[in-house]
Amino acid sequence: MSNFFSSFLLIGTGLALTLKLLFGCFIIGLSLGTLLAILKFCKICVHVIDLFVSFLRGTPLLLQLSLIYFSVPGIFGVQLSVLSAGIIAFGINSSAYIAEILRAGIESIPNGQFEAAISLGIPKNRMWRDIIMPQVVKNILPALINEIVDLLKETALIATIGGMDIMRYSQIVGAAQFNYFAPLCIAAIYYYVLVSLITWISRLIERRTSYVKA
Amino acid sequence: MLKLKEVSKVFGEVVVLDHVSLSVAKSGILGLAGASGSGKSTLLRCVQGFEKPDSGEIECNGRVCFIFQDFQLFPHMNVLQNLVYAPDLKADGSARQKNEEKALALLKSLGLGDKANSFPALLSGGQKQRAALARSLMIDPDIILCDEPTSGLDVMSIADVISLLREVRSRGVTMVIASHDLGFLTEISEKVILLKNGRIVVEIDPKQHDDPSKLLTQYY
Ligand SMILES: Nc1ncnc2c1ncn2[C@@H]1O[C@H](COP(=O)(O)OP(=O)(O)O)[C@@H](O)[C@H]1O
Ligand SMILES: [Mg+2]
Numbered sequence: 001m002s003n004f005f006s007s008f009l010l011i012g013t014g015l016a017l018t019l020k021l022l023f024g025c026f027i028i029g030l031s032l033g034t035l036l037a038i039l040k041f042c043k044i045c046v047h048v049i050d051l052f053v054s055f056l057r058g059t060p061l062l063l064q065l066s067l068i069y070f071s072v073p074g075i076f077g078v079q080l081s082v083l084s085a086g087i088i089a090f091g092i093n094s095s096a097y098i099a100e101i102l103r104a105g106i107e108s109i110p111n112g113q114f115e116a117a118i119s120l121g122i123p124k125n126r127m128w129r130d131i132i133m134p135q136v137v138k139n140i141l142p143a144l145i146n147e148i149v150d151l152l153k154e155t156a157l158i159a160t161i162g163g164m165d166i167m168r169y170s171q172i173v174g175a176a177q178f179n180y181f182a183p184l185c186i187a188a189i190y191y192y193v194l195v196s197l198i199t200w201i202s203r204l205i206e207r208r209t210s211y212v213k214a
Numbered sequence: 215m216l217k218l219k220e221v222s223k224v225f226g227e228v229v230v231l232d233h234v235s236l237s238v239a240k241s242g243i244l245g246l247a248g249a250s251g252s253g254k255s256t257l258l259r260c261v262q263g264f265e266k267p268d269s270g271e272i273e274c275n276g277r278v279c280f281i282f283q284d285f286q287l288f289p290h291m292n293v294l295q296n297l298v299y300a301p302d303l304k305a306d307g308s309a310r311q312k313n314e315e316k317a318l319a320l321l322k323s324l325g326l327g328d329k330a331n332s333f334p335a336l337l338s339g340g341q342k343q344r345a346a347l348a349r350s351l352m353i354d355p356d357i358i359l360c361d362e363p364t365s366g367l368d369v370m371s372i373a374d375v376i377s378l379l380r381e382v383r384s385r386g387v388t389m390v391i392a393s394h395d396l397g398f399l400t401e402i403s404e405k406v407i408l409l410k411n412g413r414i415v416v417e418i419d420p421k422q423h424d425d426p427s428k429l430l431t432q433y434y
Contacts (some may be wrong), residue, residue, distance in 0.1 A: 115264055116286035119279050120300035120353055130299065134290045211289050211333045 004182060007173050011186050014169035018194075021086045021155040021165065026148060028091025033098025040103060049099075056096035062157055065089040069161045082163040086155065094151055101147065105140035106132070138209050145202040149195050156191075166190050215240045215388045216261065216357055221270030223256055223412075230256045232412040233270070238357075238388055238405075243379065245403030245420075246392040247430055253412040254392035255283075258359040261390065276356025276388075283362040285346040287334040293321065293345050294330040297352050313352070320348045324378065340371040347378065351385075358382065360391045364398050376402050400426040408433050 036053070039045040056064070069085035072078065080088070109132055117127040159168035170187035174180035216238040223231040230253045238244045246254045259265040261272055262280045287296050297317040302310050321330055324344040334342060343363060350358055363379070364372045372395075379402055383389060393399050399406050400420035408416045408430055416433045420426035 110286070112282050112284060112286040113288070115262075115280065116282065116288070118264075119262060120349070121277075122300050122303065126303060131288055138290065209290075211335045 003177075004186075007177075007183055008186050010173055011166055011169040011183060011190065014164055014166035015190065017083065017158065017163055017165040018152070018155050018167075018190075020083060021090065021158060021163075022148070022152050024083070024087035025090035025094060025151060025155070028087060029094030029098050029147070029151070032092065032095035033102060036095060036099035037102035037106070040099070053096040053099065056093050061089070061093055061154055062160060064093055065157055065161065082158065082161055085161065086158045086163060090151060090154055090157075093154075094147060097147055097150075098144070101140050101143045102136070105136040105143075108139055109135055141202065141206060141209075145198060148198055152194055152198070153191065215242075215275055216390070217271075217273040218257075218261070219271040219273070221257075221260060221267045221272060223253075223260060223265060223267050230412050231260065231267070234409075234412070234414055235270075236407060236414065236417075238390060240356075240388055241383055241386050242405070243383055243389045243391060243403045245399035245406035246390060246409060247396055247399050247406055248392075248394065248409035249434060250394060252409040254394075254409055255361055256412075257409070258361055258390060258392055261357075262359055274357065277353065278357045278359060279350035279353060279355035281346050281350055281358060281360045281363065283365055285334075285342045287337075287342060287345055287349070289334050292331050292333050293326065293337070294318070296334070296345060297321070297349050300349075301352050317348070317352060320351060321345075323381075324348055339366050340374060343367070343371075343375065344378065347382065351382065351387075355387060357388045357390070360389060362393055363391060364393060364395050372398055396427040396430050400430070406430065410434070 036049055040049055065086065068089045069080060069082070072080055072085070113131060113135070114127065117131045122131065155165060156167040158165050159171065162168070166187050170183040171180075173183040173186075177183065218234055218236050220233045220235055221231055222229070222233055234253075234257060236244070246257060248254050256265060258280065260267050261274065262278055264280075287293075288299070291299060294314070294317055297320070298310070298313045301313045305313055318327075318330060321327055324347070326341060326344055326348070329337060329341060329345070334345065337345060347358075360379070363375050367375065376398065379389065379391070391399065391403065403420060406418050406420055406426065407414050408418075410433070416430070418426060418429060423429050
């Protein structure tokens with residue numbers, strides 16, 4: 001039992017990298033995704049972005065991660081740390097999905113909301129900030145939370161380039177004990193609890209932003 | 215106040231407005247009658263500038279505000295916020311205070327005094343209608359364009375809408391009201407225009423006739 005407990009703590013040290021990755025790549029994904037969604041309103045950019053997005057969705061994430069970690073040094077002459085390579089690869093990849101989510105969210109707002117704002121003489125920038133975006137954010141929250149959960153699970157790929165995350169620690173502990181079952185179960189518990197936590201927080205937010213509440 | 219000269223609008227192959235000319239005097243109510251698809255909404259949308267006519271001229275003195283068939287209240291704001299948001303953009307501290315007082319007085323006069331803090335999702339159809347009207351009155355419009363104000367309302371609420379619109383007219387606001395409800399239109403309007411396939415087929419003063427609805431039906 002104390003063996004299990006020490007394994008539990010050891011694998012837990014991987015939590016730091018997993019969370020740093022998750023946080024970092026979500027920030028990148030959200031910013032780049034927003035930029036892509038905005039640029040898609042520009043007629044000339046649409047085709048370039050569509051090509052970029054179809055590449056990100058049409059090739060394995062593991063390949064994208066390897067591309068950035070192993071070939072960027074050769075091309076640009078800078079060696080990326082495992083953490084930054086992961087943040088960049090996962091961030092760029094998720095930006096494709098977040099851009100789609102945002103665009104669908106904006107398209108889900110009825111035309112009448114834009115027209116009502118115009119009819120009331122509300123300037124464009126305030127219309128986006130105060131009328132449209134709050135509704136978009138509320139609508140896309142479930143999809144966005146879904147994306148965060150996907151991201152969390154995808155960070156486990158960092159183990160393939162030597163990142164010491166929860167996944168990698170569980171493999172190391174497994175190898176040392178000649179038994180993978182318990183360590184992998186421990187890793188599963190960590191991921192599962194994190195996912196549950198994210199879902200729980202999202203439900204809290206959803207309840208707090210409900211329109212019906214007086 | 216509002217004048218249309220030979221306004222035409224084509225969507226693809228369909229001629230939706232066909233050389234429409236009309237004029238509305240200040241503080242008058244013009245009724246736009248016509249079957250569904252006759253071009254009423256398109257005409258209102260052209261006046262507001264949501265659609266650009268393909269030809270013709272629209273002359274319009276003053277501020278125009280549109281009231282949508284489905285109201286388009288902002289769902290994430292409560293009723294009071296819906297009312298004060300637009301006027302507050304051009305106001306500072308004390309003027310905002312005045313806006314709020316004005317909004318609350320308006321809501322009270324429209325029978326929505328207890329709904330200031332409610333979100334639109336919790337209002338009935340008639341209450342949303344009144345909230346939308348109050349919201350447009352907050353920006354002191356000279357002309358209100360009202361699309362199908364009685365759709366989805368019961369007879370009692372329609373009677374309310376009639377007295378409400380009369381009260382708005384008494385404030386000096388000019389109105390153009392599109393509706394397929396002839397009884398309602400002839401009751402409220404000084405002039406009723408009947409549209410058919412984008413063309414004006416007849417124009418009547420309801421007070422000059424015993425049964426204006428029946429008269430209009432003949433042209434439908
Ligand atoms: N944005 C649009 N694109 C194409 N056709 C349209 C559009 N808006 C309206 N129409 C067409 O114009 C005609 C008149 O519509 P509308 O003005 O809404 O009529 P009404 O309000 O009298 O029912 C209809 O045949 C409708 O299909
Ligand atoms: Mg219509």
